[in-house]
């Protein structure tokens with residue numbers, strides 16, 4: 245299912261994806277994502293420094309607050325130099341620390357968000373660059389929704405980590421360790437007592453909370469299931485009625501609703517338990533520590549273990565801090581897990597082998613000029629996603645430069661596949677394809693594809709203007725070139741009639757243009773590209789005769805002086821080609837000119853011709 249790509253908060257977008265266990269191996273794998281932070285290590289270090297400072301000021305707050313209470317209860321505060329501080333000065337100190345903390349936190353957020361924004365931009369850039377370079381079979385094996393969620397939600401998860409989770413993790417650990425150090429310094433006896441009672445209770449509360457979340461998720465899932473039933477049933481209400489299954493559907497819905505109620509009640513049982521646990525357990529823990537602390541305060545001054553009121557105050561605040569960080573760490577564990585999962589998935593894609601496009605000239609043949617001599621030598625092929633089906637077998641033919649050849653045959657015979665292999669969208673299973681005498685595998689893919697133009701069966705345009713769509717054949721083309729291409733593609737007439745001319749928006753995938761207009765834009769695009777080799781996949785959807793004439797005229801213009809491979813569905817359009825290959829079941833079953841083939845008694849071509857004639 246495609247996820248919403250616009251939400252970049254990343255909070256629960258990846259909640260339903262698998263989370264890896266945190267261990268050495270998963271950490272090692274995932275931490276490679278940090279290579280994207282390296283360019284911004286300066287900013288990262290400053291952010292880290294500010295984080296340390298802000299955590300230090302946080303942790304010193306309870307200590308100074310305790311001192312303030314001590315001074316108020318007659319226990320003077322002397323600095324190492326002998327200077328004695330009064331209430332006002334201590335309060336001012338407390339305020340100063342708070343202001344500093346505010347400044348440090350601001351800086352920390354500013355630097356960390358910069359690092360996270362830049363890093364995330366770089367990761368998205370790298371992912372996108374990788375996506376467009378991955379071979380076609382990758383897209384047949386992975387759903388587009390799943391792929392796009394890598395670049396949206398997984399990256400958002402990482403962004404969250406770099407800007408928040410990482411800092412939060414550090415802060416919590418710092419507070420936990422620092423807090424414990426401080427309370428031990430204040431009173432080790434009370435610390436021991438507190439550590440034995442309070443953190444276990446907080447931890448139990450955390451686990452309780454997690455259980456509740458799991459149960460709540462079950463309720464959501466059950467509810468989603470009931471909604472699916474409603475949707476399914478209403479969408480195919482005709483079938484429900486035709487099969488007289490109304491009562492069956494009602495029973496199915498009821499059963500599902502009852503499951504929701506059962507799950508919800510169980511979840512709420514835990515929720516209720518949680519509330520009373522927090523009241524009794526958590527507050528009970530605090531009371532225990534308070535009680536123990538009060539008895540220590542009550543001890544006469546000078547007796548071992550005696551505690552000042554201010555120190556008890558610091559102690560209690562530290563206890564709250566420690567409790568909060570124990571609870572926070574539990575929460576963070578889940579986030580770290582999600583981040584590890586997200587970065588593993590991202591790295592997996594980055595590690596995929598791309599197509600060998602844009603190679604160094606030394607690696608792939610870069611022809612300055614392609615003449616367009618094509619030779620298929622005993623080509624065999626199976627789609628990587630369906631390796632058990634031999635789609636093509638022993639395809640062997642030659643097209644001299646500038647010749648036109650048509651592939652005809654029944655639907656599913658393998659015509660488009662033969663043409664597609666020239667572009668090297670898939671590796672061959674056997675045989676080889678030569679262009680100008682060189683194996684296509686020896687070419688730099690980009691250099692080779694630059695010389696091949698395709699006019700597909702269904703032209704999908706990009707959502708921009710007509711100008712942008714034509715210029716796609718030659719980025720940076722001048723207006724004069726675009727107009728000339730449009731003219732030669734019989735498209736200029738209709739473009740001119742639009743009030744906005746070339747700037748007319750074509751709508752999503754070109755829906756604002758008619759089928760024939762879309763095709764002529766695609767032809768103009770191919771004319772602008774000016775390739776030596778052309779692959780024309782004839783449109784199956786019928787155009788009206790006027791439109792067809794215009795498209796055919798445009799195609800004739802396009803095919804001039806180019807080697808053309810025409811996948812023909814209507815035999816009437818291919819009489820002029822140099823050779824016709826009849827494909828059936830992945831093999832060439834007949835080859836020859838129109839005249840030769842149409843006179844062959846009992847031949848497939850002659851049969852197809854008769855069929856089309858009868859239909860017409």
Ligand SMILES: Nc1ncnc2c1ncn2[C@@H]1O[C@H](COP(=O)(O)OP(=O)(O)OP(=O)(O)O)[C@@H](O)[C@H]1O
Nearest residue numbers: 384627629630635654655656657658659660661662
């Ligand atoms: N991407 C793919 N993955 C797996 N199998 C495929 C893929 N594309 C096509 N096929 C299969 O390969 C065979 C040949 O398909 P191809 O599209 O080449 O036929 P075609 O002759 O062009 O048909 P049509 O005239 O209907 O366009 C078919 O059986 C088809 O199911």
